[in-house]
Amino acid sequence: MIVSTQSVRFDSIQLESGVVITPVDVAYQTYGELNANRSNAILALHAFTGDAHAAGISEESGKPGWWDNMVGPHKAFDTNKYFVICANVLGGCRGTTGPSSIDPQTGKPFAMSFPMITIGDMVRLQHKLVTHLGISRLLAVAGGSMGGMQVLEWAVRYPDMVAAAFPIATTGRHSAQQIAFNEVGRQAIMADPDWNGGNYYGQNPPRRGLSVARMVGHITYMSDDSMREKFGRRFKSREGIAFAFDDEFEVESYLRYRGSQFVDRFDANSYLYITKAMDVFDLSQGFPTLGAALEQAKARFLVISFTSDWLYPSYQSLEIVSALRSRGKDVAYCELSSNYGHDAFLVEVGEQTELIRGFLGRVQKEAA
Amino acid sequence: MGTTPPVTYRRLVKEVLNRGDYAIIGELIEPGSKVLDLGCSEGELLEWLMDNKNVRASGVELNRERVQQAIARGVSVYQGDIDQGLIDYPPKTFDYVILSQTLQQTLKPLKVLKEMLRVGKQIIVAFPNFGHWSVRLSHLLSGRAPKTGLFPYDWYDSPNIHFLTVDDFEDLCREQKWGVERRFFLSGNRRVTVMPNLTAEIAVYMIRESEKNL
Numbered sequence: 001m002i003v004s005t006q007s008v009r010f011d012s013i014q015l016e017s018g019v020v021i022t023p024v025d026v027a028y029q030t031y032g033e034l035n036a037n038r039s040n041a042i043l044a045l046h047a048f049t050g051d052a053h054a055a056g057i058s059e060e061s062g063k064p065g066w067w068d069n070m071v072g073p074h075k076a077f078d079t080n081k082y083f084v085i086c087a088n089v090l091g092g093c094r095g096t097t098g099p100s101s102i103d104p105q106t107g108k109p110f111a112m113s114f115p116m117i118t119i120g121d122m123v124r125l126q127h128k129l130v131t132h133l134g135i136s137r138l139l140a141v142a143g144g145s146m147g148g149m150q151v152l153e154w155a156v157r158y159p160d161m162v163a164a165a166f167p168i169a170t171t172g173r174h175s176a177q178q179i180a181f182n183e184v185g186r187q188a189i190m191a192d193p194d195w196n197g198g199n200y201y202g203q204n205p206p207r208r209g210l211s212v213a214r215m216v217g218h219i220t221y222m223s224d225d226s227m228r229e230k231f232g233r234r235f236k237s238r239e240g241i242a243f244a245f246d247d248e249f250e251v252e253s254y255l256r257y258r259g260s261q262f263v264d265r266f267d268a269n270s271y272l273y274i275t276k277a278m279d280v281f282d283l284s285q286g287f288p289t290l291g292a293a294l295e296q297a298k299a300r301f302l303v304i305s306f307t308s309d310w311l312y313p314s315y316q317s318l319e320i321v322s323a324l325r326s327r328g329k330d331v332a333y334c335e336l337s338s339n340y341g342h343d344a345f346l347v348e349v350g351e352q353t354e355l356i357r358g359f360l361g362r363v364q365k366e367a368a
Numbered sequence: 369m370g371t372t373p374p375v376t377y378r379r380l381v382k383e384v385l386n387r388g389d390y391a392i393i394g395e396l397i398e399p400g401s402k403v404l405d406l407g408c409s410e411g412e413l414l415e416w417l418m419d420n421k422n423v424r425a426s427g428v429e430l431n432r433e434r435v436q437q438a439i440a441r442g443v444s445v446y447q448g449d450i451d452q453g454l455i456d457y458p459p460k461t462f463d464y465v466i467l468s469q470t471l472q473q474t475l476k477p478l479k480v481l482k483e484m485l486r487v488g489k490q491i492i493v494a495f496p497n498f499g500h501w502s503v504r505l506s507h508l509l510s511g512r513a514p515k516t517g518l519f520p521y522d523w524y525d526s527p528n529i530h531f532l533t534v535d536d537f538e539d540l541c542r543e544q545k546w547g548v549e550r551r552f553f554l555s556g557n558r559r560v561t562v563m564p565n566l567t568a569e570i571a572v573y574m575i576r577e578s579e580k581n582l
Contacts, residue, residue: 302439321446325456330424332444334435355439362418362442 001056001072001079003029003065005095010128013090019115022104026129027052027095028087031071032079034135039367041135042077042360043126044086045143045150047346048217048274049266051094054086055079069349076353077360082139087129089122089150091274093267096125100201100267112198117273119146119281123153130161139367140360141299142166144345145312146274152283152320155297164363165299166356169309169345171316172283172290172323178311181220182275185213189268198269210268211259218258223308223341227251291323301331302359304352306344332359385412388557389468389494392572396492396550397421401463404428404488406450406480407470411438418443426462428453451475457487468494469570472528478540485577490549494572497553499533499565518569534565541575550574 005027012022029052034041044054044067055071057064070076071084088096091114099114106113130138141154141162148170155165171178189195192209200206222230231251235241247253287293301324305317314335324331336351338344345352384390390413397403399421405414408427417423427445429435438445446453450467451474465488467480472495474480484491496518497503506514513523521528534553541548553560553568560567 300444302444322456325446326458328458328461330426330444331446332439333446333448334432334439335447336436337432351436355436358440359442365442 001031002059003031003053003056004059005029005052007095008129008132010125010132013121013125013128015115015121015124016118017116021097021115024090024097024125025095025101026087026097026125028085028129029053029055029065030086030133031055031084032082034083034133038135039137039139040081040364041083041085041130041133041138042140042142043130043138043154044071044077044084045126045141045147045154046086046089047143047145047147048278049262050147051092052086052088052096053094055084066346070353070356076349076356077140077142078357081364082360085130085133087126089146089274090125091117091122091270091277093270098267099198099269099273109201111201111269114269114273117277119149119153119277120157122277123150123157126150126154127158127161137161137163139364140164140166142168142356143170144168145170145342146278148312149278149281149283152294153281155299155301156283156293157296159296159298162297162299163367164360165297165301166304166359167301167317167320168304168352169306169312169317169342171312172293172320173281174279175316179279181216181311182279184216186272186275188212188216189271195268198272200268205263206268207260207263210263210266210271211256213268213271214259214262214266215255218255220311221342223310223339225308225339226341226343229339230254289323290319291326294320294323294329295327297324297329299330300359300363301329302355303331303333304345304355305333305335306338306340306342306348307335308339309342309344311342383557384416387413388554389570389572390416391557392552392554393466393468393492393494394420396574397423397464399423402426402461403464403466404457404462405466405468406453406484407467407473408438408443408445410434411441411443411445413466413468414438414443414445415441450480454483454487459486460489462488463490464488465491466493467491469496471495472498472530472532475529477530477532481540481544485546485575490574490576492572492574493537494570495532495537496528497534497565497568497571498531499535500569501566504566534568534571537571537573541573545578546575547578548573548575 013024050066053065054067055065088094091098103110141151148167151167189209192206194204195206234250236253242248284290284293305314321333338348340347384394403423405427414425435447465484502516503514552572553564554570
């Protein structure tokens with residue numbers, strides 16, 4: 001399945017802060033066919049550094065999408081049955097308006113003049129896209145990690161538009177630990193002289209800072225078990241200890257490689273804006289409790305967490321489940337067994353497929 | 369809700385999913401109601417109730433693999449312990465709370481029953497009757513922990529940690545002043561009415577909190 005990214009421009013978007021961005025572009029892809037009564041649409045929501053390319057082989061890059069093992073013919077989100085949409089988030093750097101986009105007022109990239117954005121703003125923009133595509137009700141919204149935060153936001157903000165919600169390996173709000181890791185990443189970028197107050201476009205981007213930020217991120221996505229299994233204390237070469245600060249351990253080499261790969265595809269300012277949006281996200285904001293926020297929701301929920309995920313631990317999913325139950329909402333919950341840490345939500349395909357396929361089939365049957 | 373549905377007094381129960389108690393539960397539950405099944409295993413009964421009674425179904429199950437199977441059927445099952453799993457629910461969230469052949473496996477049966485009555489307008493409890501003649505005979509003749517078709521386990525690997533009889537359960541209902549709305553007794557898929565404490569293999573009770581507690 002060869003796919004290409006499409007784009008749509010909206011006149012403006014008003015942010016939660018009150019600031020208006022004019023105009024705003026959204027990059028998105030779709031898979032499968034929208035049925036005649038427009039009732040089979042599913043919105044897939046990407047995690048922090050993902051993009052609109054969720055499935056199939058990209059016409060532009062030749063690479064498979066970030067959720068290609070879950071979205072496609074006969075997969076969990078079966079594109080023979082469903083019409084799946086995925087869009088790059090607001091503040092991103094993969095086609096949707098973000099800090100690296102040109103500010104029409106100045107003719108230069110926004111850089112740090114880009115307004116602060118929230119998870120709610122990302123969802124507002126997705127809502128514009130979904131409406132633009134002529135869809136008034138989504139069969140499901142699904143996503144892991146930051147995508148899961150958007151799932152929760154969708155279910156609360158647009159309750160009549162969501163039949164089923166799949167928040168995976170996510171939280172209603174970041175803990176101090178999650179904020180702390182993001183802050184280390186941001187400080188690494190800002191400490192790089194090449195960051196230059198955010199004004200590096202057309203010059204050297206802050207490669208070292210962004211690379212270190214990504215290295216920290218990768219550690220939090222794995223688990224002690226998965227790192228021990230993948231790297232152990234193995235050396236990169238056979239000679240053993242080099243008595244130098246080269247990347248002598250395999251784990252060092254891996255992190256450096258991942259860091260350097262990342263800077264070629266991701267904008268450092270987007271890193272700052274998006275991590276901040278995650279940190280300030282609090283589903284209960286504006287409500288007395290998390291339960292009061294979720295009281296708004298009308299969707300059937302399937303919440304999934306993973307045993308070894310210490311970045312988004314199961315207790316955070318259980319908070320959501322508990323709040324939903326306290327309001328008598330329809331919620332299924334399963335903690336899947338995995339050694340892969342937070343990465344599990346992208347890696348553990350088999351069991352998630354079984355859960356999502358069955359649950360989704362039932363929701364579609366009920367909606368029909 | 370309100371009126372109790374009519375239950376046909378057939379002598380032979382037409383089994384649902386090969387279970388006599390499921391057939392009775394299936395008849396008791398009103399269409400379109402909100403149902404919670406505790407220890408729902410792979411969600412077979414809830415799926416049947418969704419398909420045939422159009423209920424809004426929820427379940428609680430401890431075993432991860434069974435939870436996965438149930439969710440894959442499209443049933444909203446929560447992975448957790450029924451001894452403490454109902455805390456989140458506000459009072460009278462459900463029209464019916466079902467506990468089918470699990471009471472004898474819970475750590476604190478009375479606490480579970482009270483919690484069920486808190487979150488459910490009515491509760492349906494099915495349990496194997498330890499007073500059945502075959503159990504009594506097995507114990508009397510062997511002098512060992514009874515092993516029968518109904519209680520096939522060795523003492524050391526039995527999931528059953530509390531053993532109760534029909535008369536025990538009647539005593540409890542009286543003590544707690546619970547209102548027994550319906551009671552059914554099964555031997556195989558045959559309904560029995562005479563001396564149930566001796567003849568019933570499975571007992572099914574539908575209970576609500578007594579009028580003065582409401």
